[in-house]
Amino acid sequence: MKSIKQLQSLPGLVLGLLLVLVPLIGVSGYVYVQHQGAQKRLSDLEPRYARLLGLVGQQSQIEDAVDQARQLQDLYIYPSTQDVSQVGNAAQQRIRDLFTSAGVDVQSSQVLPAKTDHRFDRIPIQVRYEGEMAKLQALLVAVGTQPGPAVLVEGMTVQILTYATNQAPARLTGQINFFVLRSAS
Incomplete structure (x- = not known):
């Protein structure tokens, strides 16, 4: 069971x-x-x-690199405390002075409206010129080595007015498009 x-x-x-x-x-x-x-x-x-x-x-190294970048920015870029038109006019005068000191004649110069690129205002400046080739080369070297906020070359055109002879060097004419940067913030 x-x-x-x-x-x-x-x-x-x-x-x-x-x-x-x-x-x-x-x-x-x-x-x-x-x-x-x-x-x-x-x-x-x-x-x-x-x-x-x-x-x-690496926090201290990163902070040092950021500080160094800010210092370089202060050297090469106009501060945001200056007005865009003031920056354009000051840069235009610096450029005209460089042309004069290099012996290149300025036919005309113009500050164009600023464009905002991320954190910077990009201020274009057009200069029409006439001068000798050697003086134009000296001008371009002077633009790259001058102290203060950087003046950058965006583009240029060159035309030959007269060819070089035994009595006179070649004369050139054209336009150089410069720009400077201003901090937008």
Whole structure:
């Protein structure tokens, strides 16, 4: 009799065991999937964290480089405290002085409207000139080596007025497009 009762309770026991094991297996699978996802995220974050630690370790060097960049910016770019038209006029006068000191005649010069490029106002200046080739070369060298905010050459055209002879050097005419930068902020 005992064996018949055991056989009758076996399906109930198996069913009870399944009712306990199925949710346990489901929860275990869910925990495993979540654990694998967390491991993947950690492995993705590890290189970023290492880079951040490297940046923190080099913080003083980065601050020094930023300070040096600001100092260079102050040397080569007009400050935002000056008005755009004042900057354009001052740069135009500097350029005209360079032409005069190099012995190149200025036919006309014009400050064009400023354009904003990200953090800077770009102020174009056009100069029409006439002069000798050697003096024009000296002018271009002087533009590149002058102290103060940088005057940059964007483009130029050159035409020959007269060819060189034994009595006179070649004369050139053309236009040089300069620009200067002013901090917009």
